[in-house]
Amino acid sequence: MEENQQDRKKVFVKTYGCQMNVYDSARMQDALEQDGYVKTTEIEDADLVLLNTCHIREKAAEKVYSDIGRIRKFKDARAETNRPMQIGVTGCVAQAEGSEILKRAKAVDLVAGPQTYHRLGEIVRRAEMGERPVETEFEIEEKFAKLPLATKKQVQSRGVAAFLTVQEGCDKFCTFCVVPYTRGAEVSRSVEQILEEARSLVDAGVREVTLLGQNVNAWHGAGKDGREWGLGELLHALAEIEGLERLRYTTSHPVDMDESLITAHRDLDCLMPYLHLPIQAGSDRILKAMNRHHTVADYMHIIERMREARPDIAISGDFIVGFPGETEEEFEETLNVVREVKYSSAFSFNYSARPGTPGADMDNHVPEDVKSERLQRLQALLNEQQLAFNEDCIGREMRVLIEKKGRKPGQWIARSPWLQSVVIDESLGNPGDMVQVKVTGARPNSLTAIGV
């Protein structure tokens, strides 16, 4: 007899940080479901709470501890009625802080780093026995080999656009960044594994796949033709999957931008005209101190080549303001880069000193108020550019992918080729449909459009 849904254990997963954590959370949840758990969105109902954490900036990491404090109340309440709740910390804080977490947060029952998720079922069982396991080995190849593929139903529950990790870890060691320590050395998944996962996503109804990697364009592997492939060749192979309408990839590093990737943007219709290419800062001296291995001129040259290959390409980026030693003049160089590139969107942050990174030990840390003032100026400019980019679309026709319900009844949210949210009437189709629309309005974070 099939086990009653009511009797199955419930898992609640909260995701912090980047898209790779979103992808990892889905895979953990899928694996646990195949192991007998059901998902819940109510924390108090959960037998297992997983916090899939981010360590990139101090605020992100600290938020986890305040959340644990809150969740602890639910755990205590459940304990009174003899319904135990296990709290697990996964992700980059788990990797960076390991057993320290158990000391600091008594309510935590298990700690599992990003490369141990294929063993999560076993780790949870040990936690249930009272062990408080801490697992932080780097077993990335094994992880991907052993994690089960999502079932059709699981894929469908997440909609028509999906993430697919193709590369994980980082060997770049930018002096501000924790990722090489939390995700380990750079590893590329094999072509076969990636194609298999992409096909199964498309079979279940996915129309848009975003390839993920901390340095996605450093991906490389043995190709089907016996040659060593880069991301450009991989995109060509993925483009052949029937039913896969759109491809995207993120995040790229300027140093790994090769010709095959640039020409893929010229040659592949399904490769969306969008490039997320962080420069972080606009001063060569700061870029050097950040260990970025490229100059502002190198970056501008890549943008130029990309725009030659695909004139309508949208550029987005990440910026850090107030890296140690950054002067007002150097910060203004960042503004100049922004003015020159004209970004369609961007993320920008105050520099956050992270324990264990070289940046934290540098002299001349920029005072918080100076950082915040600079960030405000940068964000004002970026917001202006984003709105201008959106307004430029008014009156234009484009093909959008219908993704999900809008905020108001009768609306769908669709996605433009340039990653904008497009609000359209629900009579135009259903999720998964590609429809031709004409843009009638623009706001800072969305467009409105009508059918044509």
Ligand code: SAH
């Ligand atoms: N691999 C990507 C970025 C990964 S982290 C790359 O090389 O560009 C995502 C973003 O967080 C970074 O691009 C950077 O802008 C920001 N970031 C990373 N460390 C930071 C820190 N210590 N303080 C503030 N922002 C940081």
Ligand code: SF4
């Ligand atoms: Fe961090 Fe730099 Fe690696 Fe990006 S390239 S993940 S910023 S160390």
Ligand code: F3S
């Ligand atoms: Fe954060 Fe780890 Fe992603 S530190 S940004 S969750 S790789």
